[in-house]
Amino acid sequence: MRTVYINGQFVAEDAAHVSIFDRGLLFADAVYEVFSVLDGRIIDYAAHMMRLERSLAEMTIDHDCSATDWPGLLAALIERNALTEGTIYLQISRGAADRDFLFPKAGTPATVFAFTQARALVFNPMAERGMRIITRPDRRWGRRDIKTVQLLYASMMKMEAKAAGVDDCWLVEGDVITEGTSQNACIITPNGHLVTRDLGHHILPGVTRLSLIDIARASGITVEERPFTIAEAQGAAEAFVTSASLFVMPVVEIDGLSVGDGRPGFETMALRRAYIEHARAQG
Numbered sequence: 001m002r003t004v005y006i007n008g009q010f011v012a013e014d015a016a017h018v019s020i021f022d023r024g025l026l027f028a029d030a031v032y033e034v035f036s037v038l039d040g041r042i043i044d045y046a047a048h049m050m051r052l053e054r055s056l057a058e059m060t061i062d063h064d065c066s067a068t069d070w071p072g073l074l075a076a077l078i079e080r081n082a083l084t085e086g087t088i089y090l091q092i093s094r095g096a097a098d099r100d101f102l103f104p105k106a107g108t109p110a111t112v113f114a115f116t117q118a119r120a121l122v123f124n125p126m127a128e129r130g131m132r133i134i135t136r137p138d139r140r141w142g143r144r145d146i147k148t149v150q151l152l153y154a155s156m157m158k159m160e161a162k163a164a165g166v167d168d169c170w171l172v173e174g175d176v177i178t179e180g181t182s183q184n185a186c187i188i189t190p191n192g193h194l195v196t197r198d199l200g201h202h203i204l205p206g207v208t209r210l211s212l213i214d215i216a217r218a219s220g221i222t223v224e225e226r227p228f229t230i231a232e233a234q235g236a237a238e239a240f241v242t243s244a245s246l247f248v249m250p251v252v253e254i255d256g257l258s259v260g261d262g263r264p265g266f267e268t269m270a271l272r273r274a275y276i277e278h279a280r281a282q283g
């Protein structure tokens with residue numbers, strides 16, 4: 001059984017409870033982060049914490065992350081669960097208060113918890129065969145740049161992908177791709193440029209996306225942050241997604257059409273290896 005962290009304590013997972021009045025539960029009034037762990041160490045810790053603080057600020061959740069020794073606490077969570085490879089989920093809600101659309105009074109303590117999930121990140125069989133995806137309209141709310149727990153639409157679209165016999169779903173506005181259900185979407189154009197959606201309220205600023213842009217630029221690849229359509233992605237040389245849990249994952253089919261030769265792209269796999277190297281070099 002896992003040991004989890006909740007509101008200042010480490011407890012067995014079945015002893016961790018939140019109130020039925022928690023606003024995370026009643027209003028999805030909570031933000032979160034997913035950190036990946038490799039060789040027992042967190043990848044891109046600082047960028048994840050920065051995004052968490054930004055999410056809290058944008059939601060006006062009054063919680064001071066600097067009052068907690070997060071590096072020490074997450075290291076303890078990793079150690080107590082003997083986690084070498086997997087993810088850590090960390091959630092902060094506005095806390096518990098009698099149900100009211102209006103926010104509770106200042107000083108209501110946030111509900112804070114974190115837990116580990118052991119899983120193979122480097123040797124993921126999907127990296128060998130590539131992901132097949134479908135596209136669906138992006139009907140999420142308009143502040144996708146904030147990492148809230150309001151994930152129902154993404155969850156429903158993953159179920160549609162599963163029902164369609166594919167691996168996941170890219171979300172589109174008109175025919176322009178925003179991002180994957182839980183990853184950022186990227187393509188390699190026929191002339192070798194890496195294209196990924198520009199930042200704004202329409203997508204989550206992925207930490208993996210950010211690291212990968214640096215890695216790509218450092219290796220001489222031109223990166224364009226701009227909108228791209230389904231047709232451009234289908235006609236691209238290669239396609240892939242980025243996320244904390246998938247790293248760089250090739251996409252080989254979009255809405256039934258093969259991307260490139262229908263196999264994981266050469267540049268994509270080189271970027272995946274470079275990202276894993278970047279991850280291992282930390283700590």
Ligand code: PDD
Pocket residue numbers: 034179180181182183184203204205206207208209242243244245
């Ligand atoms: N998802 N876009 C969305 C909508 C996401 O939910 C995620 C992450 C990303 C990629 O961000 P990052 O590279 O920082 O993981 C993009 C996480 C993994 C999740 O919810 O499980």
